[in-house]
Amino acid sequence: MQFKIEKIIIDDRVVEDALTLQVSSRLPDADVKIIHHKELAQELESITLTEGKRILLITRRSGELVKPCPATNPPYLCCRYTVINQAWQCPMDCTYCVLQGYLGKSVMTVFSDTDVIHSQIIALLESEPRRFFRFGTGELADSLALDPLTDQAAQWINFFYNRPNTLIELKTKSDNIDGALKAAPSNAVLAWSVNPKQLIDKEELHAASLEARLVAAKRAQEAGFMLAFHFDPMVLFPGWEQAYRNVVQQIFSTVDSKRIIWISLGAFRFPPSFDDVIRQRFPGSGILNAEMIRGLDGKMRYIRPLREKLFKTVVDEIRKYDKNLFLYFCMEAPWMWDRILGWTPDNNGHLDYHFALSVKKRFPQIDMSTPDIADYFD
Amino acid sequence: MKFETILLTQIQPDYFFCFSTDGDSIALNSSINEMGLQTPLPVIACDKGFKLFAGFKRFEALKALKIDVIPCRVLDVEMSIDMHFANELKVHCLEKSINLLEKSRICNIISHPNFNSDARKSCLSIIELPDLKKIIDSYIRLLDLPENVQIFLSRTDVTIKQVEIFRALDIVDQSKFTNWALDWNIRPVELAQIIRLCLDIAKKDRSEPFSIFNAVLSKLESSDNRTQALAQVKQMLTDIKFPQLTAWQQAMKTNKKDLKAPQCVDIAWDNTAERPGINMKIRLQSNKDLSSFKQWFDDSRVNNIIHRMVES
Structure with a gap:
């Protein structure tokens, strides 16, 4: 992975925090600027997204950092994942990345108030003690991209170690797993977003190659971690069918499917205003060329017949290797579940329940209550 | 501010401040010719006379009509010309709405590095734009x-x-x-x-x-x-x-035609194809409708086509 942090902006309130001291010491060549917290917004205003990929802001954040995944509107189903927003943005620069539009001109940001996040997680777990919670740090940032600087992966894994009714998923497009491998892997899933090589080369700038991701996955599995893979966003391009089949083949020839806790599939989708951002930042990208319509949730997405082909190709290939793997769609309609996976969750809570059932059945070593549907109603 | 009559030769128009696209000069000329200048021109004293920063169309009309002595409002020099511009803009916007091109020109004027920052804020508020560089730049780009x-x-x-x-x-x-x-x-x-x-x-x-x-x-x-x-x-x-969506829609239309549904049946579908399947509305107004519907629906050929449409 090739990226360089050239500047660190430090909120004056966190100068003495351990994370700040650690990151600063690991970036001796970076410019360091300490800013009064009330002047941060003004300082960041003129920084473009591209510039922001070379700047790291360390700050503190009030408000909820642990919350339900923003998901999307019905009829599309979502899995009730819980996101931990300890970081924003990432040093990679994927053309399709929704964070470009979602967070505006944000620079890469890490929040140093880990204690607050821990207490929010504990409060959430205590609020629904029989529900199985899946947490993840990879929603608004790549979970491991900055780990060589922050060491947060091991901290998260240690925090969730043997904690009942929960697990943490660290989702990445990097191969930065050395830090994570230092921790004991009881309730931790290391997950990779995957795409064909052609797409990674063209659309996932500064991300690790597919081979590097799979080598890292293999090492993680050997160290005892559960694995997950996310075919998301799946993108159409000439030759996509064979290319996606190849990715599935590469995964299953590299890792043991019994250690894969789940695989998700999601087709490229974005809010309508976001296409301008892509056109402006990546004029050479072809990802907007396919037939897209405004879906029932207002997001732009491939037309359904194309999405069906996309999903069917990958699901059929996965099923050749493992019929029992838990597969799910991110932001798809019930009829898509029915047509491709052969069953449809009644609602988001029901899907969440099925996650728990699957984990209980396939990973009995995880300390969790027997799932009861009553605990999963919204 | 004081009202004065000033020689046209003493007035120097500063076209930097010109933004109006309102251009019916013939009507304006004839109005001034007939009734005289109704609204004095706003000017500000400068080294070589008086600077004009608004009312350019009227000034051109007066010049064309060879009127040498112009009624003016001579504004306070203590206040910056940019603030005066903002005040004139406010009056202008109370009288008429401004179009997109005028908005773009105003954005261009107020984005000059030497333009007074308070006046800039005032102008943005008058033209109802936020003080965001990205938005203001997008307006200025219209001028390219x-x-x-x-x-x-x-x-x-x-x-x-x-x-x-x-x-x-x-x-x-x-x-x-x-x-x-x-x-x-x-x-x-x-x-x-x-x-x-x-x-x-x-x-x-x-x-x-x-x-x-x-x-x-x-x-x-x-x-x-x-x-x-x-x-x-x-x-x-x-x-x-949308070649594939068009092909899908075409296939649905062909299938619908092949169905030869009775008049009491209306078949529709989601044109974006996002919702699969078809909507079938049946309006039964008589026993005749019911029997024609039953006869039609029991036909295996019809069922095959419907099946095809639902699965597509």
């Missing part, structure tokens, strides 16, 4: 377009986002599309939609937007009726942009 395109775009309620679509074209295509729209009496908003489609197709096919548009125009069946022609152009471009 050829003049005929700028004027065309300022005619109706086109948004700045739609203007950006024009900017994606090269200068020749900008004018070609605009001339076509003027000939056909097409509104800027409608033209923006057409250009967007042409750009999307051009990007995919690696061709030129206007050549795609020309190819579509050559296939136009009827060009007598503006509304019909516009709808046809849009449909043809949409079909090119």
Whole structure:
């Protein structure tokens, strides 16, 4: 992975925090600027997204950092994942990345108030003690991209170690797993977003190659971690069918499917205003060329017949290797579940329940209550 | 402020502040000729006389009418000319609405590095824009377009986002599309939609937007009726942009035709294909309707077609 942090902006309130001291010491060549917290917004205003990929802001954040995944509107189903927003943005620069539009001109940001996040997680777990919670740090940032600087992966894994009714998923497009491998892997899933090589080369700038991701996955599995893979966003391009089949083949020839806790599939989708951002930042990208319509949730997405082909190709290939793997769609309609996976969750809570059932059945070593549907109603 | 009559030769117009596109000079000339200048020109004293920063059209009219002595409002020099400009803008906006091109010109004026920051804030509030560089820059970019395109775009309620679509074209295509729209009496908003489609197709096919548009125009069946022609152009471009969706819709239409449904049955589907399946409405008004529906629905051929439509 090739990226360089050239500047660190430090909120004056966190100068003495351990994370700040650690990151600063690991970036001796970076410019360091300490800013009064009330002047941060003004300082960041003129920084473009591209510039922001070379700047790291360390700050503190009030408000909820642990919350339900923003998901999307019905009829599309979502899995009730819980996101931990300890970081924003990432040093990679994927053309399709929704964070470009979602967070505006944000620079890469890490929040140093880990204690607050821990207490929010504990409060959430205590609020629904029989529900199985899946947490993840990879929603608004790549979970491991900055780990060589922050060491947060091991901290998260240690925090969730043997904690009942929960697990943490660290989702990445990097191969930065050395830090994570230092921790004991009881309730931790290391997950990779995957795409064909052609797409990674063209659309996932500064991300690790597919081979590097799979080598890292293999090492993680050997160290005892559960694995997950996310075919998301799946993108159409000439030759996509064979290319996606190849990715599935590469995964299953590299890792043991019994250690894969789940695989998700999601087709490229974005809010309508976001296409301008892509056109402006990546004029050479072809990802907007396919037939897209405004879906029932207002997001732009491939037309359904194309999405069906996309999903069917990958699901059929996965099923050749493992019929029992838990597969799910991110932001798809019930009829898509029915047509491709052969069953449809009644609602988001029901899907969440099925996650728990699957984990209980396939990973009995995880300390969790027997799932009861009553605990999963919204 | 005091009212004075000043010699025209002493007034120096500072066209930096000129933003108005209001251009019926004949009417203005005749009005001044008949009734005299109703509103004195706002000026501010400077080294070589008086500087004019608003009322440029009236000034030009007075000059054309060879009126040498001009009634003026001489404004306080203690206040900056930029603040005076903001005040005049406020009055202007109370009297008439400003169009997109005027807004762009104002953005350009207030973005000058030496423009007074308080006056800038005032102006932005008057033209109802936030003080965000990205937005102000997008307005200023309108001024990069050829003049005929700028004027065309300022005619109706086109948004700045739609203007950006024009900017994606090269200068020749900008004018070609605009001339076509003027000939056909097409509104800027409608033209923006057409250009967007042409750009999307051009990007995919690696061709030129206007050549795609020309190819579509050559296939136009009827060009007598503006509304019909516009709808046809849009449909043809949409079909090119969405080949698989068009094929799907065509197949659904063919299936519907093959169904030969009785009059009491109405079959429809989601045109975006997002919701699979079909909606079938049955309106039974008599026993005759019921029996014709039953007879039709029991036919295995009909069932096969319906099955095909539901599965597609």
